[in-house]
Amino acid sequence: MIREQLRLLAGTATVGLVIGALVGGVLGRLAMRLLVLTSDDRLDGALTDDEAVVNQFTLSGTVGLIFFLGLGGIALAWLYLGARQSLPTPLWMRSAIWAGLLWAVMGSQVFDPDGFDFTQLSPTWLGVIVFSAIFVGVGALIPVYAERAIERWPSTWPAHLPLLAALPAFPIFAGGIVAVIGAGMSAEWRLVRWFGSAVMVAIAVLVGVPVVADVVRIL
Numbered sequence: 001m002i003r004e005q006l007r008l009l010a011g012t013a014t015v016g017l018v019i020g021a022l023v024g025g026v027l028g029r030l031a032m033r034l035l036v037l038t039s040d041d042r043l044d045g046a047l048t049d050d051e052a053v054v055n056q057f058t059l060s061g062t063v064g065l066i067f068f069l070g071l072g073g074i075a076l077a078w079l080y081l082g083a084r085q086s087l088p089t090p091l092w093m094r095s096a097i098w099a100g101l102l103w104a105v106m107g108s109q110v111f112d113p114d115g116f117d118f119t120q121l122s123p124t125w126l127g128v129i130v131f132s133a134i135f136v137g138v139g140a141l142i143p144v145y146a147e148r149a150i151e152r153w154p155s156t157w158p159a160h161l162p163l164l165a166a167l168p169a170f171p172i173f174a175g176g177i178v179a180v181i182g183a184g185m186s187a188e189w190r191l192v193r194w195f196g197s198a199v200m201v202a203i204a205v206l207v208g209v210p211v212v213a214d215v216v217r218i219l
Helices: 003-037 059-086 091-110 124-152 158-164 170-188 192-219
Strands: none
Touching: 003 059, 003 124, 003 158, 003 170, 059 091, 059 124, 059 158, 059 170, 059 192, 091 124, 124 158, 124 192, 158 192
């Protein structure tokens, strides 16, 4: 039982790490660069909403961003592992729902109509499009490849090495343990699955609707 749970954690951690680092980290960095190139040169040196310096890209900053978003990808993959039984069975529906939820949650942190990023950087529609594409891309890809990992990831000890990537962030690792426990409970009890579905609907309504309103204000 423990070995199977470790296999699930390792497989989904690998999926989350790769997708988070490449789609969230690398493409996110390129998106920031694109917005700087399309904005007023007089903004150089200003601080963005996340306290990054406009037009200042360093290797350490890029590596740090990619690693941080890789860890975030692991967390998202483990959340999916715990919640998948509460989602519809068709994979395309799971992918669409997870993409929408991630867009809503991340959008609530990024799409600020009164913040620097969407009042100073331009064009604002480009910022909405590129960041929405990244959020949706990460959210849509995780279920697709997590399901493959759940089915096919080997149970050999070398295949568990990706778990080491989550060790520096103990809360994420602890969350993974909760995820596999939740996955087992969801498979066992219908009430747990219903509760998970209700939580996701609540997030979609309580978080998603205000984000849509913020995006409308930005555009």
